[in-house]
Amino acid sequence: MVCTPHLGAATSEAQENVALQVAEQMSEYLIRGAVSNAINAPSITAEEAPRLKPFVALAERLGSFAGQLTDAGLKSVRIEYEGEVASMNAKALTSAAITGLLRPLLADVNMVSAPVIARERGVAIEEVRREEAETYESVIRLTVETDSFTRHVAGTVFADGKPRIIDIKGIEIEAAFAPSMLYVTNDDKPGYVGALGQTLGAAGVNIATFNLGRAAQGGEAIALVQIDGDIPAEVVAKVEALEHVTQARALRF
Numbered sequence: 001m002v003c004t005p006h007l008g009a010a011t012s013e014a015q016e017n018v019a020l021q022v023a024e025q026m027s028e029y030l031i032r033g034a035v036s037n038a039i040n041a042p043s044i045t046a047e048e049a050p051r052l053k054p055f056v057a058l059a060e061r062l063g064s065f066a067g068q069l070t071d072a073g074l075k076s077v078r079i080e081y082e083g084e085v086a087s088m089n090a091k092a093l094t095s096a097a098i099t100g101l102l103r104p105l106l107a108d109v110n111m112v113s114a115p116v117i118a119r120e121r122g123v124a125i126e127e128v129r130r131e132e133a134e135t136y137e138s139v140i141r142l143t144v145e146t147d148s149f150t151r152h153v154a155g156t157v158f159a160d161g162k163p164r165i166i167d168i169k170g171i172e173i174e175a176a177f178a179p180s181m182l183y184v185t186n187d188d189k190p191g192y193v194g195a196l197g198q199t200l201g202a203a204g205v206n207i208a209t210f211n212l213g214r215a216a217q218g219g220e221a222i223a224l225v226q227i228d229g230d231i232p233a234e235v236v237a238k239v240e241a242l243e244h245v246t247q248a249r250a251l252r253f
Contacts, residue, residue, distance in 0.1 A: 041111060042091040054163060055163075060097065062140060065153055070101075070144060074144065077126070080127075086138075138157060171221070171222050192242070
C-alpha cells in the first residue's frame with residue numbers, strides 16, 4: 001500500500017479554478033438566492049430560488065409560531081405540503097420550518113444546524129406531499145407533538161408574496177405575520193373584545209390589526225393582534241387574567 005497526501009488542488013490551475021468557482025457560487029447566492037455544492041445545506045437552483053423564497057419565509061414563521069407557544073419537550077414534527085408548494089424543494093422548506101421551531105430555544109440555530117439538532121434530540125420529522133389543496137393554491141401545514149399536547153398551524157402565500165396564517169388548531173383565521181403580535185385563546189363570549197381593547201389601551205399599547213376566528217358559536221376562539229412595538233410582560237399577564245381568556249402570549253417574528 002502506498003499512502004500519499006491529497007494533492008488534487010495543489011496545482012496553480014486547480015487553485016485558480018476553485019477560487020473562481022467559489023466567487024461565482026457566492027455571487028449566485030447573494031444575487032439570486034441559489035445554493036450549489038453545499039456540503040450541509042439544501043441545494044437551491046437559481047431558477048427555483050425566487051419562487052421558493054416566500055415559502056421559505058412562510059415555513060420559518062409557521063415553525064416560529066409553534067415554537068414560541070411550545071414549552072414542553074418536542075417529540076415529532078409533521079410538515080405537509082399541499083398544492084403547488086408540494087412540487088418545490090421540500091428539503092429547504094423543512095429546514096426553514098425546523099429552524100423557526102427551535103429558535104425560541106436555541107437563538108443561534110440556522111437552516112444548516114436545525115435538522116441535525118432536532119435529530120440529535122430525538123425529534124421525528126415527517127414530510128408529506130399532496131398535489132391538491134382544497135382552498136388555496138399552496139398550503140404548508142405544521143403539526144408539532146410534545147409530551148403533553150399536539151399543536152397544529154397552517155399558512156399560505158398570497159399573490160403579494162406575503163406569508164399568512166390561515167388555520168390554528170383547526171380554527172380558520174387569516175392573519176399576516178408582523179414583528180410584534182399578541183396571541184390569545186378565549187371562550188367565544190360577549191364582552192371579551194371590548195375588555196381586551198380596553199386593557200391594551202389603558203396600558204398604552206396600540207393595536208395595528210385585529211384578526212379573530214372561532215371553532216363554533218360559544219366555543220373556543222382565537223385572536224391574533226398586531227401590536228405597535230413590544231408588549232410588556234405585565235400587560236400580557238393582565239390580558240390572560242381577563243374573563244373568558246385561557247391563554248395569552250406575546251409573539252415576535
